[in-house]
Amino acid sequence: MHPAYSVIFFTVSSGAGLGLLAFMGLGPFTFGGETSDMIWAAFILGFAMAVGGLISSTFHLGHPERAxxxxxQWRSSWLSREGVIAVAALIVAAIFAALWLLLDLSSALLGIVTTILAMLTVWATGMIYAQIKAVDLWHRWLTPVCYLLFSLAGGITLFIFIHAVFTGKAGYELSSMAMVMLLVAWAVKMFWWMGADRAPTSTPESATGLGHLGKVRLLEKPHTGSNYLQREMGFQIARKHARKLRLIALVLGAVAPILLILLAIPAPLDVLWLGLAVISHLAGMLVERWLFFAEARHAVMNYY
Amino acid sequence: MTQLPETTERKLGLVIDLDTCVGCHACVISCKEWNTGGYGAPLADTDAYGSDPSGTFLNRVHTFEVKPADKPAMVTHFPKSCLHCEDAPCVTVCPTGASFKRSEDGIVLVHEDHCIGCGLCAWACPYGAREMDAVEKVMKKCTLCVDRIYNENIPEEDRVPSCVRTCPAGARHFGDIGDPDSDVSKLVAERGGFDLMPEQGTKPVNKYLPPRPKQQMSDDLDEPVNLAALAEPTANGGFLGWLDNALERLG
Known part of the structure; x- marks a missing residue:
């Protein structure tokens, strides 16, 4: 599948931003109470990444003015559900943040609802891909699970960075949580990758219905040039380098951030290490997301 | 509304005969000609006279080679357009309601003024029946020539999809596949019509008829047929015919 940069940026940025907002929703139960510069910074970054991503997702539309x-169509379409839930999550999160930041009131109820809606938004994003039966790689329950876990891991990693910037330390418990989330998310992703090599659901034989006669292969394409279907579904560059790119994603997204967080726990340069951990994790996510599209094979390619 | 109708009153669709199709692409061209001027946005071509021409088509003809294990390979021309699936995944994924399936005749259509051009329906279709128009940025697909089949301003024999009307080989048939007594349903039953990618669970309305088995090769015959002799001129009937036969009998 063609990896559209606006969608890659959207899913990575919104995913981490919503993860951060989901984490802030748990604030009243953990670090809640008085407002502080740290709370301001966390909300601003969370909203900026979530809203920025959502806006960039409209850039790949043919007609953004009709967005x-x-x-x-939330009754049938996961894309529509994602839009509805995202708006609801941002509205509830904005009320939650305003009460906390302006009136020192950290509402546990609004916090929980913020967390749930933020996570549901990310789940809906994953389901947009998981619902597509024509793409074997995506059509699995693990797909939205990966999206959800990456969002939470990204959110916590962002938060410990902000925590270090404003308090001067990463915090042992927060750092441990971030490392566990990173480990879990990438472990599930590796499991997801393991399923990538199963036999395809559809073949040129089933696509043409001529399998009972023998082996089917394309003799002549319908046209001499390329077409929309080939450009959109026929992206093949990644499969050649899939293994190397997966390793790069894993090192940038998981190994390096975990080592950097470990470095930050005792060291005085924790802001630097955690800043690098955030950058490395997001870079790893961009590679992972690019591969998510580029590796996926669409059933229509059985005709080409 | 992107929820699919429980049932449709009729199931209008195409039956495509892979035995008869000669791969001439006339259906591709007539489809483009009719639909670029008819329903909705025109079907754009980009760089049409340049080095990388590309265009929007609602119907395309592929050509496949089928290689049986113990026989020579055979060539099958394979026209492909929207199959107007009963369980159309392209409709349910649409976030705007632009894609819909009509409850009266089962035709899957796009309300182009509501299409945001997100492309998700094209991703959801396993058959590649939908193409985003490069100029208008809306999704285009086969309408089963909805502006012909009910059109009382054109002669009755023209009230079939453009591809069906054009096919010089009679390889394309149009009708109600939901009615077991229709000509198309009888044809499907008689010839063993099948679905494309049934494993995708889309329940396509359009059916394909398989190529008929090829005749046995001449090594099954006692002696080779002298094809040249068959081409010799013969006189049929009349005095010359009698004379020809009489001389033949003399040896």
Whole structure:
């Protein structure tokens, strides 16, 4: 599948931003109470990444001016559900943040609802891909699970960085949580990759219905040039380098951030290490997301 | 509304005969000609006279080679357009309601003024029946020539999809596949019509008829047929015919 940069940026940025907002929703139960510069910074970064990503997702639309219509078909469409839940999550999170930041009121109820809606948004993003039966690689329950875990891991990693910037230390418990989340998320992702080599659901034989006669292969394409289907579904560059790129994603997204967080726990340069951990994790996520599209094989390619 | 109708009153669709199709692409061209001027946005071509021409088509003809284990390979021309699936995944994924399946005749259509051009429906379709128009940025697909089949301003024999009307080989048939007594349903039953990618669970309405088995090769015959002799001129009937036969009998 063609990896559209606006969608890659959207899923990585919104995923981490919503993860951070989901983490802030748990604030009233953990570090809640008085407002502080740290709380301000965490909310600003969370909203900026979540909203920035959502806006960039409209850049790949043919008609962004009609994007509001995408809120209407939540009964059947996961893309529509994602839009509806994202708006609900941002509105609830904004009320939650405003009460906390302006009135020193950290509402446990609004916090929980913020966390749930932020996570549901990310789940809906994963389901947009998981619902597509024509792409074997995506059509699995683990797909939205990966999206959810990456979002939480990214959110916590962002938070410990902000925590270090404002308090001067990463915090042992927060750092441990971040490392566990990173480990779990990438372990599930590796499990997801292991399923990538199963036999395809559809073959040129089933696509043409001629399998009972013998082996089927394309003799002539329908046209001499390329077409939309080939450009959109026929992206093949990644498969050649898939193994190397997976390793790069894993090192940038998991190994390096965990080592950097470990470095930050005792060291005085924790802000630097954690800043690098955030950058490395997000870079790893961009590679992972690019591969998510580029590696996926669409059933229509059985005709080409 | 992107929820699919429980049932449709009719299941209008195409039956495509892979035995008869000669791969001439006339259906591709007539489809483009009719639909670029008819329903909705025109079907754009980009760089049409340049080095990388590309265009939007609602119907395309592929050509496959089928290689049986113990026989020579055979060539099958394979026209492909929207199959107007009963369980159309392209419709349910649409976030705007632009894609819909009509409850009266089962035709899957796009309301182009509501399409945001997100491309998700094209991803959801395993058959590649939908193409985003490069100029209008809306999704285009086969309408089963909805502006012909009910059109009382054109002669009755033209009230079939453009591809069906054009096919010089009679390889494309149009009708109600939901009615077991329709000509198309009888044809499907008689010839063993099948679904494409049934494992995708889309329940396509359009059916394909398989190529008929090829005749046995001449090594099954006692002696080779002298094809040249068959081409000799013969006189049929009349005095010359009698004379020809009489001389033949003399040896």
């Amino acid at each position: 509001w219509r995408a809120m209407t």
